[in-house]
Amino acid sequence: MKFLDEYRDPEIARRIFGEIAKVTTRDWVIMEICGGQTHSIVRNGIDQLLPDKIELVHGPGCPVCVTPLEMIEKSIALARREEVILTSFGDMLRVPGKHHDLLSVKSEGGDVRMVYSPLEALDLARKNPAKRVVFFAVGFETTTPHTAMAVWQAHREGLGNFHLLVSHVLVPPAIESLVSSPHNRVNGYLLAGHVCAVTGWRQYEPICERHNLPMAVTGFEPVDLLDGILSVVRQLESGKATVDNCYPRIVTRDGNPAAQRLVDKIYGVCDRKWRGIGNIPSSGLILRDEFKQFDAECIFDLAGTEVDEPPECISGLVLQGLKKPFECPEFGRKCTPATPLGATMVSSEGACAAYYAYHRFSNQLPTSSATEDKQ
Amino acid sequence: MCLAIPGKVLDTYEDNDLLMGRIDYDGTVNTACLAYVPEAKAGDYVIVHAGFAISVIDEEEAAKTLKLWGELFECAAEEERHKPKNPSSNKTGDA
Ligand code: SF4
Secondary structure, three states: OOOOHHHHOHHHHHHHHHHHHHHOOOOEEEEEEEHHHHHHHHHOOHHHHOOOOEEEEEEEEOHHHHOOHHHHHHHHHHHOOOOEEEEEOHHHHHOOOOOOOHHHHHHOOOOEEEOOOHHHHHHHHHHOOOOEEEEEEEEOOOOHHHHHHHHHHHHHHOOOOEEEEEEEEOHHHHHHHHHHOOOOOOOEEEEEHHHHHHHOOHHHHHHHHHHOOOEEEEOOOHHHHHHHHHHHHHHHHHOOOOEEEOOOOOOOOOOOHHHHHHHHHHEEEEEEEEOOOEEEEEEEEEEOHHHHHHEHHHHOOOOOOOOOOOOOOOHHHHHOOOOOHHHOOOEOOOEEOOEOOOHHHOOOOOHHHHHHHOOOOOOOOOOOOHHHHHO | OOOOEEEEEEEEEEEOOEEEEEEEEOOEEEEEEOOOOOOOOOOOEEEEEOOEEEEEOOHHHHHHHHHHHHHHHHHHHHHHHHOOOOOOOOOOOOO
């Protein structure tokens, strides 16, 4: 398919691997922020085919993984209500809460529906005026314009039975928090291409300057990812950090102004708790006062849903790039995609699930000839 | 969750006052909201995430990137041709 196949070309990938090996002289740790990129990197074996000096660690950019457990509990409490149709993206329905996930609530008779787009949830609200339709709004800046549009449409149409349970999070404050941590070991970042398609890469420039932190806006195909890695390594080796746009067919410096305007109109910024990481100041979105009637947390009483994480799960460390999934004692034992203990095992974009799916039970390369056919 | 795929705009229309389009993903046709890419017209490629087009693909930039990789490719091939047949190639790449 046009705009996909050419970025999967194994010959070009091989050349860029060669170029990366040529310019690398020291040990570097590079983090890809986005869970979609984590999945692509592991699936294509990119991390294992890079020079040993380069370590890729996987960031907190999987919305399913970082949604705090109490929000999952709130969604479950909502799904149990007679008058509610609870909707969300497919992955969210399988995240285990304290005792249940949304799918098990559905099997007990709760009206839980998977939707592909928030506009489908809006349509359910139009068609079911006697019900209250709640969309569990998770996701980064790629998704916030869509839920903002759903609220804006509901507002324009005077739909009183559409609500969001908002758990949106923002990427730049998360990077700032990771970089400022005393445990930080990341030298450079691959920025999430589709987040940047919306926000532009302008907002990363201050972080880059403040920390002299090499960054590259990166796409999702193997060649795109390698191009981003090459850019970050070149920056690291030269000591000069910039925000390099390696995804110019999709991303511009200013991003998508129409999307940014509507997100700004509907949402304000708030502090938000990230699962496994904790509170990050100014890292979340909240519906503005004018749109509070669409906020499920204002409409329904959802108090008393505080819960603790399962103690054996170390996904917080995985999400900060401090541990690899196979370093978790429960990885592949008590915790598998069929019986996930933590959210990073639920979503296919979670690092634990990706490592499990592609048999990464250690850092070892399974066979030395994996290079060609993996591409 | 941030995965988005390229598709070609077939036509545009309005639904509940919202700009929409039919998008062709290599033979599979589906609808997407085009409100964030009002400049998109039939024949353009857009990148679609969760039912919304978030960016029109810049075909010129795409061609430029491919050309750059093509050059890298030629460069490497050229180097290989001129390389002395010496197995102890310099792997540390001291620049
Ligand atoms: S393997 Fe399971 S228990 Fe271990 S960190 Fe990953 S999600 Fe948590």
